[in-house]
Amino acid sequence: xxxxxxxxxxxxxxxxxxxxxxxxxxxxxxxxxxxxxxxxxxxxxxxxxxxxxxxxxxxxxxxxxxxxxxxxxxxxxxxxxxxxxxxxxxxxxxxxxxxxxxxxxxxxxxxxxxxxxxxxxxxxxxxxxxxxxxxxxxxxxxxxxxxxxxxxxxxxxxxxxxxxxxxxxxxxxxxxxxxxxxxxxxxxxxxxxxxxxxxxxxxxxxxxx
Amino acid sequence: xxxxxxxxxxxxxxxxxxxxxxxxxxxxxxxxxxxxxxxxxxxxxxxxxxxxxxxxxxxxxxxxxxxxxxxxxxxxxxxxxxxxxxxxxxxxxxxxxxxxxxxxxxxxxxxxxxxxxxxxxxxxxxxxxxxxxxxxxxxxxxxxxxxxxxxxxxxxxxxxxxxxxxxxxxxxxxxxxxxxxxxxxxxxxxxxxxxxxxxxxxxxxxxxxxxxxxxxxxxxxxxxxxxxxxxxxxxxxxxxxxxxxxxxxxxxxxxxxxxxxxxxxxxxxxxxxxxxxxxxxxxxxxxxxxxxxxxxxxxxxxxxxxxxxxxxxxxxxxxxxxxxxxxxxxxxxxxxxxxxxxxxxxxxxxxxxxxxxxxxxxxxxxxxxxxxxxxxxxxxxxxxxxxxxxxxxxxxxx
Numbered sequence: 001x002x003x004x005x006x007x008x009x010x011x012x013x014x015x016x017x018x019x020x021x022x023x024x025x026x027x028x029x030x031x032x033x034x035x036x037x038x039x040x041x042x043x044x045x046x047x048x049x050x051x052x053x054x055x056x057x058x059x060x061x062x063x064x065x066x067x068x069x070x071x072x073x074x075x076x077x078x079x080x081x082x083x084x085x086x087x088x089x090x091x092x093x094x095x096x097x098x099x100x101x102x103x104x105x106x107x108x109x110x111x112x113x114x115x116x117x118x119x120x121x122x123x124x125x126x127x128x129x130x131x132x133x134x135x136x137x138x139x140x141x142x143x144x145x146x147x148x149x150x151x152x153x154x155x156x157x158x159x160x161x162x163x164x165x166x167x168x169x170x171x172x173x174x175x176x177x178x179x180x181x182x183x184x185x186x187x188x189x190x191x192x193x194x195x196x197x198x199x200x201x202x203x204x205x206x207x208x209x
Numbered sequence: 210x211x212x213x214x215x216x217x218x219x220x221x222x223x224x225x226x227x228x229x230x231x232x233x234x235x236x237x238x239x240x241x242x243x244x245x246x247x248x249x250x251x252x253x254x255x256x257x258x259x260x261x262x263x264x265x266x267x268x269x270x271x272x273x274x275x276x277x278x279x280x281x282x283x284x285x286x287x288x289x290x291x292x293x294x295x296x297x298x299x300x301x302x303x304x305x306x307x308x309x310x311x312x313x314x315x316x317x318x319x320x321x322x323x324x325x326x327x328x329x330x331x332x333x334x335x336x337x338x339x340x341x342x343x344x345x346x347x348x349x350x351x352x353x354x355x356x357x358x359x360x361x362x363x364x365x366x367x368x369x370x371x372x373x374x375x376x377x378x379x380x381x382x383x384x385x386x387x388x389x390x391x392x393x394x395x396x397x398x399x400x401x402x403x404x405x406x407x408x409x410x411x412x413x414x415x416x417x418x419x420x421x422x423x424x425x426x427x428x429x430x431x432x433x434x435x436x437x438x439x440x441x442x443x444x445x446x447x448x449x450x451x452x453x454x455x456x457x458x459x460x461x462x463x464x465x466x467x468x469x470x471x472x473x474x475x476x477x478x479x480x481x482x483x484x485x486x487x488x489x490x491x492x493x494x495x496x497x498x499x500x501x502x503x504x505x506x507x508x509x510x511x512x513x514x515x516x517x518x519x520x521x522x523x524x525x526x527x528x529x530x531x532x533x534x535x536x537x538x539x540x541x542x543x544x545x546x547x548x549x550x551x552x553x554x555x556x557x558x559x560x561x562x563x564x565x566x567x568x569x570x571x572x573x574x575x576x577x578x579x580x581x582x583x584x585x586x587x588x589x590x591x592x593x594x595x596x597x598x599x600x601x602x603x604x605x606x607x
Binding site (some may be wrong): 124169 | 587
């Protein structure tokens with residue numbers, strides 16, 4: 001999947017996991033970013049509950065999500081009965097083959113409505129690809145690097161949003177997107193991000209030829 | 210251990226799930242009636258669910274998990290360890306005490322998370338427990354003195370000061386020991402579980418001398434009354450034989466009689482009075498407070514009874530006087546590293562490894578360690594970097 005291709009269908013809903021909400025909040029421009037894409041943004045009740053339970057150390061992720069919901073930018077969704085069996089298969093079993101409730105509900109709901117699961121977590125992405133090969137998965141960084149976002153908040157705004165997500169929320173970036181990300185934010189800035197792989201962090205220190 | 214593990218099957222039985230739900234409800238301090246009302250069933254239905262006679266429906270499980278401040282996955286994960294040591298501590302308290310309750314729950318949660326991660330990674334903590342020395346009839350102080358010396362010898366400590374009780378417990382004995390900030394009134398906790406082994410929690414907010422005392426006090430319980438949970442608080446009155454034993458063991462272990470006598474003889478040789486300078490030098494040599502040193506001298510009849518009280522009524526022994534004798538010593542930061550960070554270092558290493566191997570997701574680890582997503586990312590940050598640093602030269606030989 002190319003980094004921009006996941007938004008080719010404007011009717012496909014984007015189901016965001018709690019970690020994606022945290023990254024979006026960290027950009028400080030969540031509302032503008034969500035408005036920039038025409039796709040419907042959904043967060044499951046389970047992911048909401050997880051953010052609510054995680055209120056500590058001054059993080060306002062749950063309150064910020066409620067503001068986005070109140071503004072009509074994000075829709076809250078419960079799992080339907082038909083997809084409960086999918087959800088159950090993702091939470092019930094051995095640790096290595098299951099996910100926590102919010103991650104599982106994100107995948108199950110995306111499967112239920114034929115949407116795109118927005119999820120950054122490595123294990124969740126691996127399990128999702130193996131169990132639901134036809135389900136489209138995308139990550140926060142793909143959304144933030146999208147042309148539509150650059151168009152809405154400008155190229156500098158896009159760089160700031162990416163840097164905020166990387167530094168304030170320690171956003172995880174799937175390996176296949178690290179190259180493009182580095183090209184957008186620049187090698188020097190990338191080298192300062194502790195959540196990026198070591199080869200990116202050391203690139204800036206490499207001797208210039 | 211009140212653990213529900215079944216490694217051979219992928220899913221748990223209704224009875225196992227029921228048991229886990231009961232433990233989670235009790236942990237959340239909810240009654241069966243409270244839980245039944247939350248789910249919208251009658252109490253007898255909830256009882257049947259907890260007894261495994263009726264399978265819990267997924268929507269009910271979700272509501273219960275939320276009310277119990279956990280997740281459905283944490284309740285259903287096959288390998289999840291459901292340890293509940295808290296009731297053992299509750300029995301000790303004459304009245305419920307929130308600070309003690311919080312500390313017992315913290316110890317329980319740390320042990321539970323560590324055991325689960327060890328199981329998941331297939332690692333185990335090796336134990337090297339000293340022989341148990343049950344308290345016998347007769348002079349409790351003499352027994353404590355003898356047992357403390359025996360443990361010192363067994364550990365090969367010699368006559369020197371106990372500089373790092375946490376390392377002794379952790380590395381030499383294989384006890385699970387955690388140093389975390391606790392309410393000021395709680396000094397330490399000890400619990401023993403068949404599967405998890407001996408577990409000790411110490412208050413990181415206390416100064417090193419006091420932390421050492423608490424650590425040795427809990428070690429005394431580990432030596433003498435291993436199967437009984439114990440909590441040490443500041444208002445402890447040491448009335449029971451077990452407590453008097455632990456208190457005497459603590460003094461004998463930190464300030465061994467022979468070593469104190471020898472040191473005392475050396476520094477007071479040819480002098481007529483016990484002075485502040487002597488106390489300061491002795492307290493420094495054994496790594497104890499000035500009061501603990503004087504009281505030990507009184508106990509060993511090296512100073513008259515009431516000596517500490519005399520010092521107190523005559524201006525005490527001030528920090529300035531200590532500085533005049535010892536100079537500006539750097540603050541002792543033993544144990545500080547163990548107290549820092551969101552979770553203890555070994556637990557953090559296990560969590561990073563479990564995440565790197567994709568055994569646990571970020572959400573599962575956050576739940577297990579009771580952290581929010583920001584906090585768990587702080588713990589996991591850099592784990593991928595370590596992977597890319599892999600080099601044959603630093604590969605572990607196993």
